[in-house]
Amino acid sequence: MQEKIRNFCIIAHIDHGKSTLADRLLEATGVKFRVPIEQVLDQMDLEREKGITIKAHPVRLEYQAKEGQTYILNLIDTPGHVDFTYEVSRALAACEGALLVVDSTQGVEAQTLANAYLAMDLNLDLIPVINKIDLPNADPEKTKREIEETLLLDTSEAILTSAKEGVGTENVLEAIVKRIRPPGGDPNAPLRALIFDSHYDPYKGVIAYVRVVDGKVKVGDKIKMMGTDQVFEVMELGYFKLGMIPKGELEAGEVGYLAANIKTLSETKVGDTVTSATNPAREPLPGFRHLKPMVYCGLYPTRNEDFPALREALQKLSLNDASIVYEPESSPALGFGFRCGFLGLLHMEIVQERLEREYEQEIVATAPSVVYRVFMHDGSSLEIDNPAKFPSPEVVDHIEEPFVRAIIMAPQEFVGPMMELAQNKRGIFKNMEYMEGGRVILTYELPLAEILLDFYDQLKSRSRGYASFDYEFLEYRKTDLVKLDILVNGKQVDALCYILPQEKAYEHARRIVSRLRKTIPKQLFEVIIQGAIGSRVIARETIKPLRKNVLAKCYGGDVTRKMKLLEKQKEGKKRLKQVGNVEIPQEAFFSMLKIDTEE
Amino acid sequence: MKPLSVYVHIPFCLKKCAYCNFTSMEASNTLIQEYLEALKREIGLYHHFLEEREIQTVYFGGGTPSLLPAEELLSLLYLILPRKREENLEITLEANPGTIDLTGLRILKEGGFNRISIGVQSLKDSELALLGRIHNSFQAEKAFQLARSAGFKNINLDLIFGLPGQSLGDFLFSLNRVVALAPEHLSLYCLSLEKGTPLFKKVKSGALEPPQDDLMASIYYSACRILRANHYEHYEISNFALPGYRSRHNLVYWNYGEYIGFGLKAVSFHDGIRRGNLGKIEEYIAFLQEGRAPIAYRSGKRGIAALREEAILRLRTSDGFLEDELRKKYPRAFNAFQKKLLALKEKGLLEEKEGRWRIRERHFFVSLEIMSRLM
Numbered sequence: 001m002q003e004k005i006r007n008f009c010i011i012a013h014i015d016h017g018k019s020t021l022a023d024r025l026l027e028a029t030g031v032k033f034r035v036p037i038e039q040v041l042d043q044m045d046l047e048r049e050k051g052i053t054i055k056a057h058p059v060r061l062e063y064q065a066k067e068g069q070t071y072i073l074n075l076i077d078t079p080g081h082v083d084f085t086y087e088v089s090r091a092l093a094a095c096e097g098a099l100l101v102v103d104s105t106q107g108v109e110a111q112t113l114a115n116a117y118l119a120m121d122l123n124l125d126l127i128p129v130i131n132k133i134d135l136p137n138a139d140p141e142k143t144k145r146e147i148e149e150t151l152l153l154d155t156s157e158a159i160l161t162s163a164k165e166g167v168g169t170e171n172v173l174e175a176i177v178k179r180i181r182p183p184g185g186d187p188n189a190p191l192r193a194l195i196f197d198s199h200y201d202p203y204k205g206v207i208a209y210v211r212v213v214d215g216k217v218k219v220g221d222k223i224k225m226m227g228t229d230q231v232f233e234v235m236e237l238g239y240f241k242l243g244m245i246p247k248g249e250l251e252a253g254e255v256g257y258l259a260a261n262i263k264t265l266s267e268t269k270v271g272d273t274v275t276s277a278t279n280p281a282r283e284p285l286p287g288f289r290h291l292k293p294m295v296y297c298g299l300y301p302t303r304n305e306d307f308p309a310l311r312e313a314l315q316k317l318s319l320n321d322a323s324i325v326y327e328p329e330s331s332p333a334l335g336f337g338f339r340c341g342f343l344g345l346l347h348m349e350i351v352q353e354r355l356e357r358e359y360e361q362e363i364v365a366t367a368p369s370v371v372y373r374v375f376m377h378d379g380s381s382l383e384i385d386n387p388a389k390f391p392s393p394e395v396v397d398h399i400e401e402p403f404v405r406a407i408i409m410a411p412q413e414f415v416g417p418m419m420e421l422a423q424n425k426r427g428i429f430k431n432m433e434y435m436e437g438g439r440v441i442l443t444y445e446l447p448l449a450e451i452l453l454d455f456y457d458q459l460k461s462r463s464r465g466y467a468s469f470d471y472e473f474l475e476y477r478k479t480d481l482v483k484l485d486i487l488v489n490g491k492q493v494d495a496l497c498y499i500l501p502q503e504k505a506y507e508h509a510r511r512i513v514s515r516l517r518k519t520i521p522k523q524l525f526e527v528i529i530q531g532a533i534g535s536r537v538i539a540r541e542t543i544k545p546l547r548k549n550v551l552a553k554c555y556g557g558d559v560t561r562k563m564k565l566l567e568k569q570k571e572g573k574k575r576l577k578q579v580g581n582v583e584i585p586q587e588a589f590f591s592m593l594k595i596d597t598e599e
Numbered sequence: 600m601k602p603l604s605v606y607v608h609i610p611f612c613l614k615k616c617a618y619c620n621f622t623s624m625e626a627s628n629t630l631i632q633e634y635l636e637a638l639k640r641e642i643g644l645y646h647h648f649l650e651e652r653e654i655q656t657v658y659f660g661g662g663t664p665s666l667l668p669a670e671e672l673l674s675l676l677y678l679i680l681p682r683k684r685e686e687n688l689e690i691t692l693e694a695n696p697g698t699i700d701l702t703g704l705r706i707l708k709e710g711g712f713n714r715i716s717i718g719v720q721s722l723k724d725s726e727l728a729l730l731g732r733i734h735n736s737f738q739a740e741k742a743f744q745l746a747r748s749a750g751f752k753n754i755n756l757d758l759i760f761g762l763p764g765q766s767l768g769d770f771l772f773s774l775n776r777v778v779a780l781a782p783e784h785l786s787l788y789c790l791s792l793e794k795g796t797p798l799f800k801k802v803k804s805g806a807l808e809p810p811q812d813d814l815m816a817s818i819y820y821s822a823c824r825i826l827r828a829n830h831y832e833h834y835e836i837s838n839f840a841l842p843g844y845r846s847r848h849n850l851v852y853w854n855y856g857e858y859i860g861f862g863l864k865a866v867s868f869h870d871g872i873r874r875g876n877l878g879k880i881e882e883y884i885a886f887l888q889e890g891r892a893p894i895a896y897r898s899g900k901r902g903i904a905a906l907r908e909e910a911i912l913r914l915r916t917s918d919g920f921l922e923d924e925l926r927k928k929y930p931r932a933f934n935a936f937q938k939k940l941l942a943l944k945e946k947g948l949l950e951e952k953e954g955r956w957r958i959r960e961r962h963f964f965v966s967l968e969i970m971s972r973l974m
Contacts, residue, residue: 524962524968544813547816548789548812548815552789552790553788553791559868559908562911563908566967569967569971
């Protein structure tokens with residue numbers, strides 16, 4: 001049985017044609033599309049728009065090879081972004097091989113490398129696929145050389161494809177059968193199945209996507225999650241075509257799904273091992289981690305009265321995305337909202353967009369923050385995900401912040417600007433490699449906080465779009481950070497405070513304070529805006545009092561016009577947030593939060 | 600009989616001023632004649648209504664009513680007041696320097712007009728030119744003297760401040776000369792740049808510096824000090840009067856009193872209804888030629904909306920309003936409104952003494968900011 005199974009995934013940089021290739025494989029193996037749509041695996045609109053796959057989605061293909069045998073090919077699609085590295089690694093762990101798709105007009109990119117490294121770490125059989133060879137500027141030979149140089153992979157048997165035109169699909173299928181090893185594993189050992197993804201079904205509860213590594217599982221079996229020790233009874237098993245196809249049993253080597261009346265996604269953690277409750281395996285499969293959010297931000301409804309609706313939307317959303325965490329918080333400046341944690345920036349962006357589009361919530365997000373570790377003089381420590389909650393500087397001994405290892409790939413002429421950018425962002429240079437064809441791979445260690453705000457945009461603008469970028473979490477490191485408070489007439493504005501390195505504090509404080517001076521409307525009294533570290537004021541601006549707002553002439557006939565004018569002014573006052581005695585328009589906050597740190 | 604004030608609009612000017620967006624135009628004699636015809640018909644439509652009311656004040660505004668021959672103005676006045684009424688009526692004519700002469704003024708005075716409001720605007724010729732006025736400072740002062748000679752004992756002068764490029768000194772020059780004339784009443788308007796006017800376009804294009812708010816505020820409050828020292832009472836945001844000479848007509852507007860307006864785009868407010876006349880002169884004339892009332896809209900406010908409007912209008916005056924009076928008039932709405940009043944008192948933005956609420960003089964120039972918090 002195992003001899004006839006091949007478990008594989010496709011890894012690629014964004015837009016190198018992963019989804020299109022997957023579509024071709026499905027077509028070629030007779031998976032009938034209910035609707036003739038492009039790229040059937042990307043279910044969400046958002047995925048299609050962003051050109052990435054958020055949810056890994058396995059499909060079982062049946063393929064009759066040229067030698068006559070029929071094979072079961074399990075295609076496990078992987079999320080295409082750095083934020084989901086762990087999910088990618090679990091999806092890869094469910095496979096024995098991977099197609100490494102590289103766009104022959106672009107060559108190797110940062111994510112190509114990051115994903116290939118992951119696959120190599122897991123000892124997968126890699127098949128280089130050179131895609132988009134139909135395009136006039138395709139350069140398959142150069143792409144091959146880049147793969148050889150950067151990944152030390154033999155490309156003599158690389159497959160040339162044009163997924164768009166359907167060229168080379170057959171060769172890909174043959175290579176999967178011939179060059180990817182069949183799954184190992186012992187069908188008679190106690191059950192061990194890897195959960196590599198899950199989704200929530202309103203009728204069946206959580207559907208766990210599993211790869212059975214050892215043993216077998218049948219409907220009715222009592223199973224146990226080794227990470228959480230929770231026990232369930234299997235209600236349904238099966239595999240995926242485009243939908244779910246029930247099957248009474250799954251055994252070693254197979255990929256499928258499992259439903260066991262599991263109520264919440266947090267009970268089926270990605271990376272966990274399913275075993276038998278009656279005959280448990282001794283050791284779980286390696287690599288299980290509790291995923292912790294890396295990036296936090298506050299999400300607030302634009303209208304305070306929409307708070308319950310936002311709560312409901314977050315509840316629903318988290319049913320299908322266990323990696324979101326959220327808890328209510330309130331801000332004097334923004335009212336009631338939620339502190340939400342995400343795997344990374346893109347994840348945050350996706351959640352915000354889904355809230356807005358699928359759940360029709362009008363939300364405002366505060367500036368994202370990483371999780372800081374704050375060590376106190378008294379030996380205690382705190383994890384802080386909201387700058388406003390930082391303890392006062394007197395009690396803080398030191399602070400640690402998360403660092404990432406970043407790969408930047410760019411044409412040689414942009415190396416200068418890339419280095420400058422990384423330098424500005426407190427990057428620590430690690431390595432530089434030249435590739436044939438004039439491109440350079442830069443490796444940097446960077447504080448995660450520095451890439452939260454505008455790193456990606458800057459990277460793209462400074463390289464005219466040619467640079468690509470990927471990162472992975474490295475470790476927590478001690479750095480010289482301070483908390484910058486913004487005070488308006490002596491009152492701290494919680495939503496505007498900021499954690500940043502000492503050496504950037506002055507400049508940033510000046511920028512924020514001057515920006516605020518321009519966005520806060522004049523009040524009937526003088527307003528003093530200050531940037532302060534602890535009790536030390538490092539920047540200050542004054543807004544002179546409003547001295548004129550009058551309707552000079554008021555005829556009888558002007559009454560209507562006057563009332564309209566007042567009505568308009570009142571509308572403007574509605575969205576004002578009171579901080580101390582100062583009224584600050586909400587827009588001012590949000591424009592501040594988008595402040596460009598390099599401006 | 601219930602009191603009533605009457606406004607008559609004469610929308611014609613020799614030349615439209617550079618800052619003006621009022622209903623006024625440079626018109627041919629034929630059009631003027633047709634308009635006056637229509638105006639008389641409109642007054643005629645309300646003949647009975649006028650009979651039923653005790654008319655307190657009549658005000659001819661514009662435009663430039665003083666463009667019309669004195670006889671024409673008097674014939675309009677007599678249509679409104681067909682029979683001799685009580686002596687102490689206030690009957691005002693708006694006049695522009697350069698459109699009046701002694702003979703005409705005497706006829707008007709004889710005929711019943713007892714108050715004249717002269718659009719002096721400035722006594723600096725360069726400023727008058729910038730404003731696009733047809734007169735110069737000499738004519739302006741002369742107009743005042745003509746009115747005095749004709750026997751007018753209640754004269755208002757209009758001044759404008761906040762012109763592009765105007766300094767505090769520039770304004771004080773005009774103000775001091777005006778004060779030296781000792782008019783009974785002074786209106787001090789701060790220039791507002793209205794979209795579409797030539798002055799607005801000049802500022803927008805960068806040819807002229809826009810006036811600065813801080814400077815305007817300095818000018819305003821300097822004027823307040825000077826006028827107080829000269830015994831003028833600052834009885835409304837833009838208006839100053841010697842004791843006993845407040846404009847009764849304008850007080851009717853601010854105190855939510857009843858008035859009827861005749862003429863193009865004129866507004867009426869009585870019996871709880873506000874209505875406005877048509878604003879296109881051809882339509883106005885055509886309606887009246889068919890004997891129809893030339894009304895463009897009617898609206899009525901009740902409860903909290905009416906209370907708000909009345910309170911806000913009254914707050915333009917130094918007398919503000921009496922809490923008891925409004926509470927009696929709006930028993931159900933007042934309590935909710937009072938909360939807002941108290942919040943503003945708390946912040947020092949409204950003053951309340953013995954049940955009388957008002958905006959302090961030092962807050963007059965930001966009064967809109969305060970009023971908007973009462974909405």
